[in-house]
Amino acid sequence: MKGTSRLGLRGHGIRLRFTVLYMALFLLSGAALLGITIAVFVRNTKATVPFDGRRSPAAERHIAALQAQVHQLQDQQLRQLLMGAAVALVVMAVVSPLLGRTVAGRMLRPLRTITAATRRITADDLHRRLAVAAPHDEVKDLADTIDGLLERLEAAFDAQRLFAANASHELRTPLATMRAALDVAMAKPGPVPASTTALSDRLRAELDQIDRLLDGLLTLARTQHGTPQDxxxxxxxxxxxxxxxxxxxxxxxxxxxxxxxxxxxxxxxxxxxxxxxxxxxxxxxxxxxxxxxxxxxxxxxxxxxxxxxxxxxxxxxxxxxxxxxxxxxxxxxxxxxxxxxxxxxxxxxxxxxxxxxxxxxxxxxxxxxxxxxxxxxxxxxxxxxxxxx
Structure with a gap:
């Protein structure tokens, strides 16, 4: 794409850059074809009848007059050919942007399809895949690469959610054991020292804080799991x-x-x-x-x-x-x-x-x-x- 960047199109869409590239190719191809046609025509019209001393002067003059008429006709045809070539180039200059845009659009259509399908895939439906059914080419390789990336993302998201949910559940058992130990210690007969009561209250407050933290983690994991059903x-x-x-x-x-x-x-x-x-x-x-x-x-x-x-x-x-x-x-x-x-x-x-x-x-x-x-x-x-x- 160095040619398009030299034309100042680096910041524009790829379809515009492809359009300019195809337009230039159409124009150059048309100009080259017309140039070759004109060169062949000019070369074939250069032939003349060579002088032959065995012919009479009257015959030579007649041949010369015929050659002059042929050359005049050839010059007229060459001017018409040049005029037709100029008109053809003008028409090509007008049509080539449309042709370039159409060809560029058809070439980029698979990429637009992949882009639209990828945008519809969110964190809630990472199980979806592009599954492009096409011959094995660069576009197919790109779609397969995106599908592989989505598969890895889905696995990572699932692992993260599963870890948060499992950790929240598993940590409740030691918390319940700690609370039970505090209850047993505070329920023993006899007066409980004030320092022990203060420590018990502080520990209960910390355990309540951890409980709320686990509730938040579990809620966050469930919320991020997908679209709610209720x-x-x-x-x-x-x-x-x-x-x-x-x-x-x-x-x-x-x-x-x-x-x-x-x-x-x-x-x-x-x-x-x-x-x-x-x-x-x-x-x-x-x-x-x-x-x-x-x-x-x-x-x-x-x-x-x-x-x-x-x-x-x-x-x-x-x-x-x-x-x-x-x-x-x-x-x-x-x-x-x-x-x-x-x-x-x-x-x-x-x-x-x-x-x-x-x-x-x-x-x-x-x-x-x-x-x-x-x-x-x-x-x-x-x-x-x-x-x-």
């Missing part, structure tokens, strides 16, 4: 209001002001359990990482295509670059922000995974005046007939 029409505003009601006591303890603007007409098609978990984690995150006397702003709105859930809090000014990484597992923003999910560092990761599973996205934005704005965008569903909320 799909239904879910009112997003109802999920938010239920989450706020459950946490009303926690909100009252630190005297938070809650401003909720919920559109009852916004519905989502998805797993009610997963969507409720997503909303719970967002509200938990907003309450846990607030300050006494602070505020929370919650909104549910939407347009024809999308539904949006907004959870906004005040507070200190946050680093925007670090805020953008809060959706990663175990990423924390300082000691005063532990990432949600009751301090496991998985809350926003679960929110992002649930949103992605339902075809949506999570956006984290550090407010210039301080605090965090979290926006979840999901595909909107129609309100079911006969439903008020």
């Amino acid at each position: 799909l239904a029409e879910v009112p997003l505003a109802r999920l938010v209001s239920d989450a706020l009601d459950v946490r009303a006591a926690d909100v009252a303890v630190i005297e938070l002001t809650v401003d909720s603007r919920l559109d009852d007409r916004v519905w989502i098609r998805g797993s009610r359990a997963l969507l409720a978990l997503m909303v719970d984690n967002l509200i938990d995150n907003a309450v846990a990482h607030n300050h006494p006397g602070g505020w929370i702003r919650v909104g549910v709105a939407g347009d024809e295509a999308d539904a949006r859930l907004l959870v906004e809090t005040g507070g200190s000014v946050l680093d925007r670059e670090q805020v953008g990484r809060l959706a990663r597992p175990f990423h924390r923003l300082g000691v005063d922000r532990t990432g949600g999910a009751h301090g496991s560092g998985l809350g926003l990761s679960i929110v992002s995974a649930v949103a992605a599973t339902h075809g949506g996205s999570l956006d984290l934005h550090a407010r210039p005046e301080g605090g965090l704005r979290v926006t979840v965008t999901l595909p909107r569903s129609a309100v079911p007939a006969g439903s008020s909320r």
